[in-house]
Amino acid sequence: MCETCGCGNPDETNIHEPKHDHEHEHQHEHDGYKHTHPHEHAPQKVIDLNKDILLENNRLAERNRGYFEGKHVLCLNLVSSPGSGKTTILEKTIRDLIPTHKIFVIEGDQQTTRDADRIEKSGAAAIQINTGTGCHLDAKMIHLALKKIEIDTNSILFIENVGNLVCPALFDLGEQKRVLVISVTEGDDKPLKYPYMFQSSDLCIINKTDLLPYVDFNVDNAMNYAGQLNPDIKFILMSAKTGEGMGEWYDWLEKQS
Amino acid sequence: MHELSMAMEVIELVQHEADKNGVSDIEEILIEVGDLCGVEADIFQSALEMVVKDTLLENASVRIIRTPGKGKCSACNVEFEMKNRLDFCPDCGCFASEVSGGQEFRVVSLVAE
Numbered sequence: 001m002c003e004t005c006g007c008g009n010p011d012e013t014n015i016h017e018p019k020h021d022h023e024h025e026h027q028h029e030h031d032g033y034k035h036t037h038p039h040e041h042a043p044q045k046v047i048d049l050n051k052d053i054l055l056e057n058n059r060l061a062e063r064n065r066g067y068f069e070g071k072h073v074l075c076l077n078l079v080s081s082p083g084s085g086k087t088t089i090l091e092k093t094i095r096d097l098i099p100t101h102k103i104f105v106i107e108g109d110q111q112t113t114r115d116a117d118r119i120e121k122s123g124a125a126a127i128q129i130n131t132g133t134g135c136h137l138d139a140k141m142i143h144l145a146l147k148k149i150e151i152d153t154n155s156i157l158f159i160e161n162v163g164n165l166v167c168p169a170l171f172d173l174g175e176q177k178r179v180l181v182i183s184v185t186e187g188d189d190k191p192l193k194y195p196y197m198f199q200s201s202d203l204c205i206i207n208k209t210d211l212l213p214y215v216d217f218n219v220d221n222a223m224n225y226a227g228q229l230n231p232d233i234k235f236i237l238m239s240a241k242t243g244e245g246m247g248e249w250y251d252w253l254e255k256q257s
Numbered sequence: 258m259h260e261l262s263m264a265m266e267v268i269e270l271v272q273h274e275a276d277k278n279g280v281s282d283i284e285e286i287l288i289e290v291g292d293l294c295g296v297e298a299d300i301f302q303s304a305l306e307m308v309v310k311d312t313l314l315e316n317a318s319v320r321i322i323r324t325p326g327k328g329k330c331s332a333c334n335v336e337f338e339m340k341n342r343l344d345f346c347p348d349c350g351c352f353a354s355e356v357s358g359g360q361e362f363r364v365v366s367l368v369a370e
Contacts, residue, residue: 047278047367053266053288054362136259167259170295195342196295228352229342 057171060139064174067146068157074257075157077175079197081190082163084183085207087115088240089249090158094122097250102155106145108137108162115160125149136167139174156253165194177256183208184217191225198229203236203252210239260296263362264304268312270364275313280369283317287366293326293342293359322365327358 052058068075080086094103105126107116116128127149129141142159151157159175161168180201182190185208191198198204204226206219219237226233236252238245271283290298298321309315328339330346336357337347345352 043370044284045278045280045369047274047280047369049270049274049364049366051270051274052363053263053270056266056269134262136262138262167262170259192343199342 054170054172057139060143061172061174064139064142064146065176068174068176071151071153071155073151073153073155073157074253075159075173075175076256077159077161077168077173077178078181079161079165079168079178079201080163080181081165081186084163084181084186085240086160086163086181087118089181089205089207089238090160091118091122092240092243092246093158093249093253094119094124096246097156097253098123102152104149104151104155104157106137106142106149106157106159108141108160110134110162131162135162135164136171137161137173138171142173156257165190165197169194169196169200177202179203179205181205181207182222184212184215184219186217188216188218188222189225191222191229195229198226198233201230201233203234205236205238205245205249207238207240209237209244210242260301260304261308263296263301264308267305267364268308268314271314271367272312274367275369278369280367281313282370283313283367284370285318285320285368286314286364287320287322289322289324289361289363289365291324291326291359291361293339293356294362296362298323324359324361326356329355329357331355 064075067073078086078090090105094105097103103124105116105119105124107119107126107128108131109115109128110131110133112130113128116126119126127145129137129145131137131141137159159173178201180197180203182204184206187193206222212219223235226235234252236245236248238249240246267286267288271286275281275283290296290301302319302321305314305319309317326339327336328344328346329336330349330351332351333346333349335346335348337344339356339359342356343352
């Protein structure tokens with residue numbers, strides 16, 4: 001590792017003997033008499049790695065990204081807390097856009113195929129990944145899912161991540177954009193509590209705005225907090241139930257394609 | 258609990274490197290965890306202890322070095338210690354928009370027999 005800037009060449013593995021500049025003897029007893037003799041350590045190897053622990057995930061994510069670019073697929077990673085309305089937004093989006101767009105969905109949940117079933121009813125091909133005890137999707141799961149679902153060129157692929165604002169933030173899946181969904185039935189201080197997710201997202205949809213008259217959620221506060229963490233993040237106020245903000249969402253999607 | 262997945266990534270990475278270097282018994286592993294990398298060092302260490310059984314890290318001592326978080330103010334370019342991603346710049350009081358240190362999360366080295 002460079003001692004000035006701390007960087008390390010990930011491909012460079014350096015092996016050397018450990019520094020060992022002391023000598024010592026040890027002493028033990030044999031049938032009532034003591035003697036000493038030189039002590040030798042078993043030979044050791046120090047392997048300098050300086051390898052990012054997420055290296056393998058990031059390598060596979062880049063591979064996924066290359067696959068999407070090669071097929072002109074717009075891949076979006078939808079992240080959120082549980083119950084913010086991701087699946088409902090997706091269902092409505094598919095119903096509205098399926099006449100003019102090819103849409104595919106990878107669903108991530110700990111258990112059940114309920115979401116994939118809902119998505120297929122709205123008209124898009126879907127594949128469910130059950131993460132079991134896992135709390136997030138990673139690039140390898142997407143890589144394997146892509147082998148099971150034939151994605152058309154010039155299509156949109158939505159990856160609906162596990163509802164969790166913590167763990168999915170650290171795992172690049174190879175998406176072009178990350179879309180974060182929160183809802184007004186949650187606290188408006190969500191960005192302060194889950195900064196990594198807000199920092200790593202490109203678009204924040206604030207859903208269930210039809211409920212704003214009945215809850216204490218302050219939209220300006222939420223947007224200010226998120227903007228402080230990530231000055232580039234965009235916002236769409238949406239109610240998947242009434243249709244508010246859906247047009248703006250479709251315009252945003254068109255700009256990414 | 259992504260720390261558990263990270264711990265399993267470490268075992269895969271170490272196994273790969275051990276195979277490459279022809280070693281089978283790891284005595285010590287040194288891991289760097291930045292304070293702003295999104296992984297809690299204590300939870301990660303416990304997670305690693307949970308998953309090392311029957312792996313080549315089973316008898317390894319795990320050493321973790323923490324790297325403090327650093328921020329760089331986007332307005333006045335001052336570098337300062339950042340404990341939280343929303344810390345103010347201590348010089349001009351504005352929000353630092355850039356995390357400049359403490360995002361490391363890597364296996365630094367292994368000691369093998």
